[in-house]
Amino acid sequence: MDTMRERFFAVTTELLDHDPRLAVVLADISTDGFAPAARRHPDRVVNVGIREQLLIGATGGLALAGMRPIAHTFASFLIERPFEQVKLDLGHQGVGAVLVSAAGSYDWPAGGRTHMAPGDVALLDTLPGWTVHVPGHPDEAETLLRHAAADGDSKVYVRLSAHRNDAAQPVEPGRFVTVRQGRRGVVLAVGPMLDAVLAATEGLDVTVLYAATVRPFDAAGLRAAVGDHADVVLVEPYLAGTSGNAAHEALADLPHRVLGLGVPREEHRHYGSIAEHLAAYGLDASGLHERIASYLW
Secondary structure, three states, rough: OOOHHHHHHHHHHHHHHHOOEEEEEOOOOOOOOOOOOHHOOOOOEOOOOOOOOHHHHHHHHHHOOOOOOEEEEEEEEHHHHHHHHHHHHHHHOOOOOOEEEOOOOOOOOHHHHOOOOOOOHHOOOOOEEEEEOOOOOOHHHHHHHHHOOOHOOOOEEEOOOOOOOOOOOOOOOEOEEEEEEOOOOOOEEHHHHHHHHHHEEEEOOOOEEEEOOOOOOOOHHHHHHOOOEEEEEEEEEEOOOOOHHHHHHHOOOOOEEEEEEEEOOOOOOOOOHHHHHHHOOOOOOOHHHHHHHHHHH
16 A cells, blocks of 8 residues: 555656646655656756755746646655745745645654654744645545645645544545534544544544544534533643644633644654554553543543
8 A cells, every 4th residue: 555655756746747737846855756757857856965845945846837736745854854845936926836745744764863753843934825734645645635736826725644534534625524422521533643643542432533624623523523511631642732722712702622632742752663652652542532632521
C-alpha cells in the first residue's frame, strides 16, 4: 500500500500532464519522486536546491505569472524556515499556492530537531486566509490534493505524514465527519489521530468527529455535534491546543470546556520511532483513554 507522500507524487504527476497551469517547485527533497514528471515537463518541475527561502520566492513568482504552483519539502523547511517568504511573497503579494509538506511532527526522528515541525499549523494560524488540510490516509490526501490544485488562487497547506489511519474516511474539504455518536462529550480527531482516538474511546459514550481539514474550522459541524453537553477534546498530531481558539469561538455562546491534546511545547530530546513519540506524548490509545476519560467523567 502506498504512503501519502507516494500518492502525492503520482497524483501531482498526473495533474501536470493535464493542467498546463500547474508547476512543482522543489528544494532537493523528493526530486526522485518527481523525476518522471521533470523529464516530461522540464519547464514546470523546478528544483531550486537547498534554498528554502528561494523555494517560496520562486513559488510566489510563478503565482504572480498566473501559474498554480505546488511547493514541496519537509514541513520544517516549508513553513518554519521560510516563514517570512510565506508571509510576504504569498500573503502580502495577494497570490495563492499549494504548499505540500512531508515528515509531519516527528516522522523522521533520526534527522533531529531540524526535521520536526509540530508548530507548523500554529505558525500558519498567524496569517489570514490559509486553508489547512491534514489527511489521515493516502486516499484522503488524493482527494484534498486534487481539490487544492483546482482551487483557483487560494492559499492551501496540505500536511502529509507517514503516520496514518488504516482506513480512509469520506472527507469533504472544510467539513467534519461524524464517525461515532454519543452523549457525554465530543472528541475531535485530526488526521492520523483517528485510529488511536477510536481505540481510546471504545466503550465511552462520546461522539467522535473527524477532521481532515482544520482551516477553515467547521464551527457549524462542532456546534451540531455538542448539543447541550459542550465538553470537547481536541486530539491533534501537532502542537497541543492549536485549534483551541477556533473551538472556543465556535462555542462562544454556550457554557463549554475544551481540552487540547497534542504534541507538548517541551522538546523531547530522546528521539525514537513514531510510535515511541506518540506514547511519550500520551497520544497512543492507552494514553488518550486515560486523559479523555478523566476529563469527561
